[in-house]
Amino acid sequence: MNTIEINNVYKRYGTTIALNGINLSISGGQIYGVLGPNGSGKTTLLKIIAGILPASSGDVSVNDISVTGNPDAVKSITGYIPETPALYESLTPIEYFNFLASVFKIDDKILKERINAFANALEIGKYLNEFIGSLSFGTKQKVAIIGALIHDPQIIVMDEGMNGLDPKSSKIIKELLKDITRSGKTVIFSTHIMEIAETVCDTISILYNGNIAGTGDLSQLKAEAGSSNSDLEGIFLKLTGDEDLDNLLDSLRDSIK
Amino acid sequence: MNNKTLFLSKLIMVEQRYLALKDTPKFQQNVNSANKEAYFMRNILMSYLSNAVLFTMIFLLLDSVYFEEKDIAALASFGLIIFLYLFLIGIYNSIVFLNSIYNNNIMSPLKSIPIQVNVNVPFVSWFVYNASSYIFVVLPSAVFFFILTGDYETIFLALLYAFLVMMLSFIISSVFFIYSGKKVKKHTSIRNVIRILMLFVFLALFYLLLENPAYFGYVSAAISSLPYYIRVFAFPINTEYIVFYNYQLPLLFRILELFLSLLFFAIILLIYTKIRYKIYEILMTSEENASSEKIFSSVKTHGMLRAFLNKDIKSTFRKTQNLSYIFLPVLFVIPFFFAIGTTSGLDSAFFSLLYLVEFVSSFYAIFLLVVEGKGIEVLNSLPVKKSDITFYKSIFGLIIFSVIAAAFVIVTAAIAGKASIYDLFEFLDVTVLFYVIISVNISRLLSKLPPGTSNLNYYSFGTYPMLFIFILSLILLGISIGVAIGLSLIVFHSMVYYVYMDLPVNIVILIFMMMKPKIFKNNENVINSL
Numbered sequence: 003m004n005t006i007e008i009n010n011v012y013k014r015y016g017t018t019i020a021l022n023g024i025n026l027s028i029s030g031g032q033i034y035g036v037l038g039p040n041g042s043g044k045t046t047l048l049k050i051i052a053g054i055l056p057a058s059s060g061d062v063s064v065n066d067i068s069v070t071g072n073p074d075a076v077k078s079i080t081g082y083i084p085e086t087p088a089l090y091e092s093l094t095p096i097e098y099f100n101f102l103a104s105v106f107k108i109d110d111k112i113l114k115e116r117i118n119a120f121a122n123a124l125e126i127g128k129y130l131n132e133f134i135g136s137l138s139f140g141t142k143q144k145v146a147i148i149g150a151l152i153h154d155p156q157i158i159v160m161d162e163g164m165n166g167l168d169p170k171s172s173k174i175i176k177e178l179l180k181d182i183t184r185s186g187k188t189v190i191f192s193t194h195i196m197e198i199a200e201t202v203c204d205t206i207s208i209l210y211n212g213n214i215a216g217t218g219d220l221s222q223l224k225a226e227a228g229s230s231n232s233d234l235e236g237i238f239l240k241l242t243g244d245e246d247l248d249n250l251l252d253s254l255r256d257s258i259k
Numbered sequence: 260m261n262n263k264t265l266f267l268s269k270l271i272m273v274e275q276r277y278l279a280l281k282d283t284p285k286f287q288q289n290v291n292s293a294n295k296e297a298y299f300m301r302n303i304l305m306s307y308l309s310n311a312v313l314f315t316m317i318f319l320l321l322d323s324v325y326f327e328e329k330d331i332a333a334l335a336s337f338g339l340i341i342f343l344y345l346f347l348i349g350i351y352n353s354i355v356f357l358n359s360i361y362n363n364n365i366m367s368p369l370k371s372i373p374i375q376v377n378v379n380v381p382f383v384s385w386f387v388y389n390a391s392s393y394i395f396v397v398l399p400s401a402v403f404f405f406i407l408t409g410d411y412e413t414i415f416l417a418l419l420y421a422f423l424v425m426m427l428s429f430i431i432s433s434v435f436f437i438y439s440g441k442k443v444k445k446h447t448s449i450r451n452v453i454r455i456l457m458l459f460v461f462l463a464l465f466y467l468l469l470e471n472p473a474y475f476g477y478v479s480a481a482i483s484s485l486p487y488y489i490r491v492f493a494f495p496i497n498t499e500y501i502v503f504y505n506y507q508l509p510l511l512f513r514i515l516e517l518f519l520s521l522l523f524f525a526i527i528l529l530i531y532t533k534i535r536y537k538i539y540e541i542l543m544t545s546e547e548n549a550s551s552e553k554i555f556s557s558v559k560t561h562g563m564l565r566a567f568l569n570k571d572i573k574s575t576f577r578k579t580q581n582l583s584y585i586f587l588p589v590l591f592v593i594p595f596f597f598a599i600g601t602t603s604g605l606d607s608a609f610f611s612l613l614y615l616v617e618f619v620s621s622f623y624a625i626f627l628l629v630v631e632g633k634g635i636e637v638l639n640s641l642p643v644k645k646s647d648i649t650f651y652k653s654i655f656g657l658i659i660f661s662v663i664a665a666a667f668v669i670v671t672a673a674i675a676g677k678a679s680i681y682d683l684f685e686f687l688d689v690t691v692l693f694y695v696i697i698s699v700n701i702s703r704l705l706s707k708l709p710p711g712t713s714n715l716n717y718y719s720f721g722t723y724p725m726l727f728i729f730i731l732s733l734i735l736l737g738i739s740i741g742v743a744i745g746l747s748l749i750v751f752h753s754m755v756y757y758v759y760m761d762l763p764v765n766i767v768i769l770i771f772m773m774m775k776p777k778i779f780k781n782n783e784n785v786i787n788s789l
Contacts, residue, residue: 054639055711074642088636088713090570092577096556097569104566105641114558131556133577149637 005029006051006157006188011060013046013212020046022212023060028190028205031183035203036192037234039242042209044192045085045161051190052082052159064157076157078106081150083163087142091135095126095145098134099152106153113152120148123178124171140166147175158182158189164198176202196235206234208241215241264377267369268384273299274365275356279718303388310392313726319399326403334407335503338400338417342424342498348393349428354583356385357436357538359716362632366542378539382429382531390429394421401502410506412513419520420498426527433538435583491519563643567651568658574630581630585659588622589615608671609758612689615660615667617736620693621729623656624700628708629715636713645705653698660693684762691765695772696735700728739765 006028013021020043028034038044049055051062053073062069069076090098096117103113121127124144129137134145143166150158158179164172179189179202193199199206206223208215216226216237223237232240276299280286286298318341325334360366360381369376377383401417404410491497501516508516561569575581631638638648668686672678707720717724743761744754 049711052640054636074644077640078642080640082640084636084640084713088633090574090634090637091632092574093570094556096558097573100556100559100561101566101570102637102641104560104563105643108560110558110560113560117558150640 005065006190007063008047008051009061009063011047011050011057011062013043013050013055014058019212021050021057024209024212024214026207026214026217028188030188031186032204033179033183033189033191033202035199035206036190036209037194037196037199037206037238038192038209038215040194042242043212044209047209048082048159048161048190048192051157052080053077054082078153079156081153081155081158083146083150083158083160085162085165087139087146089134089142089146089149091133093134094132095130095134095137095148098145098149102149102152108153116152116154117148120151123174124148138166140168140171143167144171156187158187160189160191162192162194164193164195172198196233196238200234208238210242261377263374264380264383265387267376267380268387269300271360271365271380271384272303272388275359275363275716276302276718278363278365278714279716307388307392311395314393314395315398318396322399322403326407329407331404331407331503334400334404335499338397338404338503339499341397341400342420342502345393345396345421346424346428348396349390349425350432351587352390352393353385353429353432354435354587355717356389357381357432357542360542361436363714363716367544370543376539376543378535381538381542382426382535385429386425390425394418394425397421404503408506412505412517413502416502416505416517416520419524420502423520423523423527424498426531430527430530430534433534437534437537437541491516563647564651564654567648568655571627571630571652571655574634581626584622584626584629588618589663608668608675609685611671612664612667612685613692613736613740615664616689616693616696617729617732619660619663620656620696620700621725621732623659624697624704624728625717625720625724627652627656628701628704629717629719631715633714635708635715639711646702649698649702649705652701653694656697656701657690657694660697661690664689664693681758685758688758688762688765691762691769692736692739695739695765695768696732698772699735700731703731704728739768 006026008024008026008028011021011024012019024043024047036044036047046055050057051064051069053069053076056070061071064076064079067075090101093101099113099117103110108116117130121130124147126141126144126148129141129145134142137145143163147160147163150160160179164175167175176198179191183189183204191199191203200220205217205219207217208223216223218226220234220237223234223241224232226237226241229236229240273296277295280299280302322334322337325337366376366381397417397420398414401414404413404417485493489497491500501520505513505516560566575585664686668682672682704720704724707724708715712719720727739761740757743764744757746760746764747754747757750756750760
């Protein structure tokens with residue numbers, strides 16, 4: 003079982019504090035959701051977990067491997083899907099997967115099987131030999147997802163990973179993520195979409211202004227927010243202090259009249 | 260030029276800098292949302308002023324030699340060289356600018372806002388906020404000439420022709436871009452290479468036309484031996500004649516040449532008005548330039564080196580714009596190369612190869628990283644050490660350099676009319692030297708990248724990456740040659756064997772680098788260093 007320990011992680015950008023001493027323990031075999039409004043520090047936290055961005059202080063360990071001390075070891079068992087697909091636009095998806103597979107030393111036969119399986123499931127078979135630069139945003143996102151999963155990682159870090167996906171692909175990815183966690187792997191998932199978080203995530207942390215505003219499954223969050231009848235959206239708004247939207251809406255309505 | 264055009268031109272430049280600098284610690288530390296634009300405007304202004312001051316100082320020093328000697332002819336000849344330099348810098352700089360705007364889709368979002376974007380915005384942005392600073396390279400010559408001759412028109416004409424040369428360079432880059440940019444993904448690598456080679460052969464021939472046989476000291480003689488109408492009419496070869504020798508002419512001719520200059524201005528303006536819509540269209544629709552061309556590749560993995568080489572070769576050779584960077588440095592070396600045989604007492608062929616090492620190792624170090632673009636985020640997420648990236652990139656650079664250097668050596672041998680083992684020795688020496696220098700350069704550049712960088716362009720390494728790397732290369736080159744000359748003096752009591760001593764020196768440096776990888780100082784583990 004994979005475990006991720008986040009110990010007192012701070013991240014500062016100049017005078018701005020993006021993460022303010024985050025402490026989390028994420029046990030394996032679950033989909034862990036990180037929710038938060040824009041600018042709350044979700045992407046920063048996910049990048050630190052994936053070893054892409056250094057923390058200003060504190061540490062993250064994955065299966066007792068320190069991300070600070072040995073980022074390459076962590077990266078070799080992690081698949082990272084960024085918010086907007088960062089890909090080599092002059093390559094075709096096949097060439098891109100070949101490159102990644104070469105880095106992760108995947109056998110050609112296994113690679114072929116994985117590409118076929120993913121391409122069929124996400125219906126991108128007909129784009130495999132086209133330049134990535136010519137693909138639509140959604141198709142690029144699918145390529146990025148396949149690229150992140152191609153080496154069968156133990157930890158999957160998805161930053162708004164469902165962006166741009168059609169409903170069918172989104173459903174497939176959600177089911178796939180659930181299957182992945184059944185084998186003890188961990189998925190850390192950030193999203194703005196409450197419905198996805200509610201249906202997919204086993205545990206949710208709500209990040210607000212670089213701090214953890216609440217952590218737990220839906221029932222624990224309800225208890226923490228003190229609103230047993232609320233849905234996740236209501237809990238989110240309550241924990242992030244934005245629950246009183248009526249005044250804002252009234253003011254907005256007035257201004258556009 | 261109205262305020263809106265100037266505002267949008269500024270906006271483009273600010274956005275370009277933002278994309279490059281947003282990940283840097285300095286930016287993150289110093290900027291809050293309130294003063295972002297002021298920060299970038301300050302950055303742009305400082306770059307501009309630094310360029311202007313730096314170029315003025317350098318060319319003031321270079322020109323002062325002829326000024327001290329009151330050598331008007333040499334000052335005028337050097338003036339022509341400066342205009343040619345300005346022309347090449349203009350081409351290089353405008354290609355970098357257009358590529359950056361195009362690849363980052365900087366202008367295309369303007370489509371969605373309800374304003375009419377002036378078609379001159381790309382040129383104005385490039386010229387006003389960047390390229391006009393290069394015009395300062397001609398000022399020292401013009402001022403010295405004015406002091407010596409009292410001809411104030413020289414200053415006016417020098418500025419006018421500097422503007423014309425810059426505009427011409429923008430036009431050439433735009434034509435190149437129009438020809439290559441819009442269809443960038445519709446051509447295979449081989450066809451791209453042929454197209455680029457043809458363009459560069461054309462540029463090289465043009466260059467040769469200006470340079471050969473007129474390596475510096477012979478320029479005046481060569482120009483004066485040309486028919487009168489070429490000396491006066493062939494722009495930009497006429498800069499020496501019109502800008503500098505104008506003072507010798509009777510008033511009527513001076514007025515006529517002034518009109519002629521204005522005619523050139525009108526012609527260049529006319530050509531510009533013909534192409535500005537095309538370049539504007541391409542830049543405004545850069546995100547829609549998709550191609551449905553298919554490249555059938557099989558599922559096949561390779562070793563890391565080959566995988567990286569495959570990736571970089573495809574990223575480079577499939578984009579005509581990227582290919583242009585591969586051949587650009589060669590243009591800067593051609594004038595030195597054709598000086599072979601004109602300098603006495605030195606092995607000018609070897610020195611031409613050293614110029615090649617200097618220019619190519621500096622250009623390629625930056626280019627080979629910039630070619631990653633948004634792919635740098637992929638690299639950041641992979642378990643690949645920075646020293647490995649340095650190695651793979653350096654090998655790619657070495658392969659291309661070897662081809663160029665081999666061509667130079669072969670042509671040199673052909674000019675000399677004989678080939679010897681010495682040529683092979685020279686070739687091996689410069690390839691080892693190139694590998695050493697480009698490795699250090701790439702490594703240094705990687706160390707300047709802020710952690711978590713999500714996009715790479717020419718400004719990502721700081722304000723003056725080219726100058727920084729150029730000086731670094733020069734220092735390394737100096738160390739190598741200096742040690743070789745020293746050894747030659749110690750062992751043979753003569754410096755003539757320094758070429759033979761240079762190869763062992765470079766091999767020792769290479770072995771030292773391989774045994775002491777920390778020399779790269781590229782913080783293998785960036786996180787540890789923070």
